[in-house]
Amino acid sequence: xxxxxxxxxxxxxxxxxxxxxDNSGVVTDNVKMSTNPPDDNAxxxxxxxxxxxxxxxxxxxxxxxxxxxETVRKALAVGADRGILVKVDRVxxxxxxxxxxxxxxxxxxxxxxxxxxxxxxxxxNQTGQxxxxxxxxxxxxxxxxxxxxxxxxxxxxxxxxxLETIEVNIPAIVTCDLRLNEPRYASLPNIMKAKxxxxxxxxxxxxxxxxxxxxxxxxxxxxxxxxxxIKVASVEELVQKLKNExxxx
Amino acid sequence: MEYDVVxxxxxPSGLTTAIKLKQLNSDLNVCILEKASEIGxxxxxxxxxxxxxxxxxxxxxxxxxxxxxxxxxxxKFLFLSKTKSLSWPTWLLPSxxxxxxxxxxxxxxxxxxxxxxxESLGVEIFPGFPASEILYNEDxxxxxxxxxxxxxxxxGNKKDSYEPGIELLGKVTVFAEGCRGHLGKQLIKKFELxxxxxxxxxxxxxxxIWEIDDKNHHEGLVIHSAGWPLDNSTYGGSFIYHAENxxxxxxxxxxxxxxxxxxxxxDEFQRFKTHPAIKKMIEGGKRISYGARAxxxxxxxxxxxxxxxxxxxxxxDAGTLNMPKIKGSHxxxxxxxxxxEAINEHIKNDKDLSNFEEKFKQSWLYDELYKAxxxxxxxxxxxxxxxIFTGIDQILFRGKLPFTxxxxxxxxxxxxxxKEMPKIDYPKPDNILTFDKTSSVYLTGTNHADNQPVxxxxxxxxxxxxxxxxxxxxxxxxxxxxxxxxxxxxxxxxKFVINSQNCIHCxxxxxxxxxxxxxxxxxxxxxxxxxxxx
Numbered sequence: 001x002x003x004x005x006x007x008x009x010x011x012x013x014x015x016x017x018x019x020x021x022d023n024s025g026v027v028t029d030n031v032k033m034s035t036n037p038p039d040d041n042a043x044x045x046x047x048x049x050x051x052x053x054x055x056x057x058x059x060x061x062x063x064x065x066x067x068x069x070e071t072v073r074k075a076l077a078v079g080a081d082r083g084i085l086v087k088v089d090r091v092x093x094x095x096x097x098x099x100x101x102x103x104x105x106x107x108x109x110x111x112x113x114x115x116x117x118x119x120x121x122x123x124x125n126q127t128g129q130x131x132x133x134x135x136x137x138x139x140x141x142x143x144x145x146x147x148x149x150x151x152x153x154x155x156x157x158x159x160x161x162x163l164e165t166i167e168v169n170i171p172a173i174v175t176c177d178l179r180l181n182e183p184r185y186a187s188l189p190n191i192m193k194a195k196x197x198x199x200x201x202x203x204x205x206x207x208x209x210x211x212x213x214x215x216x217x218x219x220x221x222x223x224x225x226x227x228x229x230i231k232v233a234s235v236e237e238l239v240q241k242l243k244n245e246x247x248x249x
Numbered sequence: 250m251e252y253d254v255v256x257x258x259x260x261p262s263g264l265t266t267a268i269k270l271k272q273l274n275s276d277l278n279v280c281i282l283e284k285a286s287e288i289g290x291x292x293x294x295x296x297x298x299x300x301x302x303x304x305x306x307x308x309x310x311x312x313x314x315x316x317x318x319x320x321x322x323x324x325k326f327l328f329l330s331k332t333k334s335l336s337w338p339t340w341l342l343p344s345x346x347x348x349x350x351x352x353x354x355x356x357x358x359x360x361x362x363x364x365x366x367x368e369s370l371g372v373e374i375f376p377g378f379p380a381s382e383i384l385y386n387e388d389x390x391x392x393x394x395x396x397x398x399x400x401x402x403x404x405g406n407k408k409d410s411y412e413p414g415i416e417l418l419g420k421v422t423v424f425a426e427g428c429r430g431h432l433g434k435q436l437i438k439k440f441e442l443x444x445x446x447x448x449x450x451x452x453x454x455x456x457x458i459w460e461i462d463d464k465n466h467h468e469g470l471v472i473h474s475a476g477w478p479l480d481n482s483t484y485g486g487s488f489i490y491h492a493e494n495x496x497x498x499x500x501x502x503x504x505x506x507x508x509x510x511x512x513x514x515x516d517e518f519q520r521f522k523t524h525p526a527i528k529k530m531i532e533g534g535k536r537i538s539y540g541a542r543a544x545x546x547x548x549x550x551x552x553x554x555x556x557x558x559x560x561x562x563x564x565x566d567a568g569t570l571n572m573p574k575i576k577g578s579h580x581x582x583x584x585x586x587x588x589x590e591a592i593n594e595h596i597k598n599d600k601d602l603s604n605f606e607e608k609f610k611q612s613w614l615y616d617e618l619y620k621a622x623x624x625x626x627x628x629x630x631x632x633x634x635x636x637i638f639t640g641i642d643q644i645l646f647r648g649k650l651p652f653t654x655x656x657x658x659x660x661x662x663x664x665x666x667x668k669e670m671p672k673i674d675y676p677k678p679d680n681i682l683t684f685d686k687t688s689s690v691y692l693t694g695t696n697h698a699d700n701q702p703v704x705x706x707x708x709x710x711x712x713x714x715x716x717x718x719x720x721x722x723x724x725x726x727x728x729x730x731x732x733x734x735x736x737x738x739x740x741x742x743x744k745f746v747i748n749s750q751n752c753i754h755c756x757x758x759x760x761x762x763x764x765x766x767x768x769x770x771x772x773x774x775x776x777x778x779x780x781x782x783x
Contacts, residue, residue, distance in 0.1 A: 012286070014696040014779050018537060021460070030358055032287055032694070032779045185399040185412040185774075188375060189250070 001055040001148075001170075003046040004110035005080065006101060007039040007062050009071040010121040023219040035071050038116025040078075040183040042176040045146055046114050047079030047184075054148045055112075057081050061104055063088060063097050069199060076194035077186035083199035084108075088211060096211040098130035103207040105135060110171070112153070117142050117175040128175035138168040141175045252278045254592055255393050255419035257380040257432060259283035260292055261356065261578050262564025263425030264363040265306060265585030266592075271370035272306075273593040279372045280417065282396065284379035284754075286775040288364040291754055293456055293542040293783040294356035294578060295488050295500060297321060297348050297471055301613070302582035313366070316358040319493050321348045322469030327526065329476040334526040343643030345574045345621065348471050353490045353498070355782035356578055379771035383432050384416060390558030393418035394432070397771055402700050421592045421602070422560045425585070428543050429756040431769055433566040442553035442562065448659035449568055450547035450625060451760045452485070455518040455730060456500040456783060461534035466495050473575070478520045481631045483507050484546075487521055488575070489530070499531070502575075504546060504628075505660040505728075505761050509670040513727035514757075515541075516675035519683040528682060539689040540783050541730035543756045545570040545577065549622035550656055555609065556602040561588045571617055573624040573643060583614040620648025626656055664763050667722040686732035690751050694779030695731070697772050703749045704772035705733065705758065712766045713745035721763055728761050753778045 011017060012032040020027055035043075046058045060075035061084040062068045072083035086100050105113060118125035132139035140146075144163070145156035157164045158177050168174075186194070204211050232238045242249045254270055256263045259281045267279045285291035298317060303310055310317065324347065326337040339347065364374055380394035394417055400410035424433050428451065437443050470491040479485050484504030491497050501518035522531060545551075545568040555567045563569070563584040570577030591605035609615055623642050628635035642650055678684045697704075707713070717723050718736060723745070725734035731753045735746040754777045759769040 012694070012779060014694045015781075016692055016694060030289075030355070030361070030781045032290055032781075034286070182408070182410050184410050187399075187412050188378060188396065188415050188417075191375065192250075192373075 001049075001112065002057045002059065002108070002110045003049065003055050003112045003114060004059050004061060004105065004108055005039070005042050005046045005075065006113065006115035006127070007043065007060055007071050007075050008036040008116070008119045008121075009033050009062065009064050009068040010036045010119055013037060013120055019220050019222045023221060025217075025220050033067070033070075035074055036116050036119045036121075038118065038176050038178055041178060041180045042114040042116055042174075043075045043078055043080060044181045044183040045176060046112075048181065049146075049148055050079065052148075059084065059108060059110065061086065061101070063092070063100050065089060072199050073194055074186060076197045076199075077191045078184055079190075082197055084202060085199055086202045086204060086207070088204055092211045093213055093215060094124045094126035095130055095214060096209065097127050098134055099209045100204065100207060100211070101127070101131050102134045103209060105131075112170060113173045115173075115175055117177050128173050132173040135173070137171050137173055139173040139175070140166060140168050142177045143174050144177045144179045146174060146180070250415065250417050252280050252417065252419045253596060254279045254421050254423060255417045256281045256423045256425055257394055258425035258427060258430065258566070259285070259288045259364060259374060259376065260360060260425060260427050260564065260581065261363070262566075262569075262581035262585040262588075263423065264288075264360060264367055265302070265582040266423050266425065266563065266588045267367045267372040268306060268363065268370060269586050269589030270592060271367070271372060273589060274597075275371065277593075277596070281367070281372060281374045282378045282380045282394070282417065283374065283376045284771055284774060285376055285777060286779060287376045288374065289357035289361040290376075290779045291777055292357040292360050293454070293540045293780060295456070295490060295498060295575070296354050296356040296578060297490060297576065298352045298354045298356070298359070299350070299574075299576055299579040300352065302579045302586060305586060306582065307366070316362050317352045317354050319353040319469055321351050321353060321471050323467065323471070324348055325470070325472045327472060327474040329474050329524055329526065331477050332525060334474070334524070343573065343639065345571070345643060346473075353469065353471065353492045355492070357780055357783045359578075377775040379774050380417075380432060381414065381771045383435060384418070386559065388558070391422050391436075391560035393422055397774055399773055401702060401773075403702050405702060420596055423588055423592070424560060424562045424566050425564050426566045428545050428565040428568070429759055429769075430566040431759075431771060433562055434759075436557060436560065436562060437553050440554075440557040442555070442557065443551075444554075446553055447547065447550040447656035449545065449551040450656050451505040451660050452502045452544050452546045453505055453514050453541060453728070453730065453755065453757050454500060454502045454544050455515065455541045456498060456539070457536050458538035458782070459497050459499055459531050459534045459536050460495050461497055461531055463495060465530050465534075466497065467491050468493060475632060475636075477524060478517050479503065481633060483512070484625075484628045484632075485517075487527075489527070496537075497531070502544065505543070505757065506658065506663045508663050508665050509673070510664045510667050510721040510724040511670060511673045511727070513673070513675060515686060515727070515730050516673075519678060520675060522682045523676070531682060536684070536692070538781060538783060539684075539692040540778060540780055541753060541755045541757075543760055546572050546625050547656055548572050548625055549618045550626070550653060552618065554606070555584070556591075556605040558602070561591070561602065561605055563588045569614065569618065571621050573621045573639065574617075580614055580617065583612065584609075587612055587614070623648070623650060623654045626654035629657070660760055661763050661765055664721055664724065666720055686730070690731045690753065693731075693753050695751060695753050695777060696779075697750045697752070697776035701773045703747055704770050705747050705749050705752065706768045706770055708766050708768065712764060714743050717763065717766070718743060725758055725762065725767070728757050730755055730757065734758070
């Protein structure tokens with residue numbers, strides 16, 4: 001079995017996001033970037049399945065600028081066998097990413113495609129679903145547990161009501177939740193080894209995919225600042241205010 | 250893993266050593282360990298940059314597109330009283346404090362650029378891997394370092410993700426951790442590198458980046474100030490550098506030899522911004538970054554021996570900052586160049602590492618530090634006398650007075666008992682110009698993986714409450730710029746709390762704790778601040 005894992009380079013989750021002065025986007029210059037956290041879970045799960053003997057190869061793929069190579073390299077350092085970087089020179093939308101991934105799937109013919117449930121930069125939560133539709137494959141989203149069976153997967157999903165367990169036939173798309181596993185650290189010797197693993201570079205032109213934007217972004221703004229709170233003298237006053245001012249009860 | 254040279258720390262001195270080594274001999278295997286999640290993320294500096302050492306390393310740095318763009322165009326020196334400011338004519342400043350040939354830069358960005366150059370020369374850089382332990386040969390010489398174990402919980406148990414540290418061995422190990430490196434500190438003790446030297450002197454430096462109104466911004470303007478809010482006996486001052494993109498780098502440095510345990514360096518800095526001369530510049534602007542770091546102030550008299558069997562101690566891990574110049578980057582880089590030359594000869598001709606000392610003494614670095622040596626100690630007599638003496642020493646005699654003033658005390662010895670000193674009432678933050686520690690630390694992007702061992706070790710866990718609270722009102726609550734230390738009172742019992750996840754790796758506690766009861770060790774790799782263009 002072969003597993004393809006999609007990873008995305010995003011602003012590190014510890015960095016405080018700043019909006020550009022001209023409201024055209026967020027500041028990314030000199031900002032620490034790292035792998036989208038749930039993508040780390042996706043890689044970890046794929047590597048675990050490989051270590052259990054149920055998969056033969058794990059291929060990491062990223063769609064992004066030249067520097068997204070670091071993200072692929074990180075996946076190689078924690079156990080992926082080889083990498084693919086599809087180079088784009090600007091931010092593209094989930095539909096375009098799905099179309100690119102579809103081409104990669106047709107080329108690589110994996111049995112499973114793993115990725116994070118969503119990316120923490122745009123929070124779209126669309127790529128996995130769209131890819132499933134484009135490929136006409138079953139999908140298991142928000143996976144918090146994956147069991148590999150003969151020709152299917154048993155996947156536990158985190159849904160609003162609790163946990164839902166479903167079975168999907170292979171080939172399938174799985175999007176991973178943060179509780180799926182605890183991603184390992186990349187050890188120094190493995191980082192060294194990863195430098196020697198191959199990363200294939202492909203341009204979108206070679207794939208013949210239309211990456212035109214479908215959505216026009218008007219502006220990006222910071223959320224309004226939270227106003228300072230007030231102290232109330234009694235429970236009665238609190239109830240009063242909740243009723244008459246906040247109008248929530 | 251074995252290398253020719255293992256370098257601990259990816260700052261200006263470590264990166265320069267690596268680059269120079271590869272320039273001298275491209276066959277050498279060189280690696281750099283860096284505790285931050287990426288190069289530059291733990292770098293904080295003013296910074297007005299003198300290019301002298303970089304000119305030697307990369308004469309073509311302009312063509313290589315180094316992030317050094319903003320030339321200093323205008324300079325001011327201000328004396329502040331509570332409401333007034335007096336501008337000191339720049340022609341009356343000692344030449345070391347004149348900056349017209351220098352550039353306003355982000356040192357973090359310069360380090361990122363140096364790292365790219367180093368990697369293209371074949372240097373292996375490992376961010377996220379702190380060196381936590383020194384390894385010795387049987388004959389006592391340094392053999393290399395071991396990296397920190399990853400995935401250990403706070404009780405010392407191995408988690409599922411446990412990854413053991415590994416040993417990196419080098420023919421030479423270069424310690425370039427920056428001011429008060431935790432391994433450098435051990436080496437100085439073990440090899441008595443500071444024998445016959447004055448105690449090292451430190452300061453704590455704060456920096457904020459502000460985006461300000463176009464009309465107040467003058468790219469290339471450099472302002473320094475002395476005076477308010479500090480009293481005559483406390484050493485310190487501010488810097489305001491107008492950088493590119495409507496940003497200003499606003500900072501404050503306070504000598505850690507201050508005496509009043511009630512003094513809060515953080516609050517002095519915050520208060521400084523309310524001075525009318527400063528306020529009018531930043532009003533309507535927005536604070537976008539915050540950080541703090543200890544720095545070296547001891548200079549020539551306190552500089553330890555920098556070589557030992559198997560290893561070198563360079564940059565501010567030893568203490569090469571030039572205090573009157575208020576610059577340490579070019580000197581740190583120069584010490585890296587000298588280190589690389591010494592190591593190259595050492596490996597090629599099997600020479601003793603003492604050739605470092607010879608090269609150092611023949612260099613402009615030695616000359617510069619020698620001439621600067623009397624400035625900082627003279628401020629022990631107070632701001633006014635310090636300035637008068639510095640004028641005589643630096644302008645009339647150009648640092649060649651035939652005597653050397655001494656640093657008498659280490660910084661942890663200077664606090665007076667809380668009973669003898671006045672309490673200081675700091676104004677509350679207005680969240681426009683001035684802020685509290687919590688919202689400031691938030692801007693640093695600091696994080697340490699959950700549930701890891703506390704990396705701020707107490708020799709005696711009871712001392713903070715049983716002694717330091719009573720005698721000094723536990724100054725850790727105030728000297729820490731990140732609010733790591735708190736004294737909490739519950740049911741009439743005082744408890745000393747260490748919020749180590751907030752630590753921004755400034756090392757001030759390790760320096761200033763009056764009983765030297767706190768030891769800073771490396772946390773799990775990748776922890777600490779994520780500074781952008783600091």
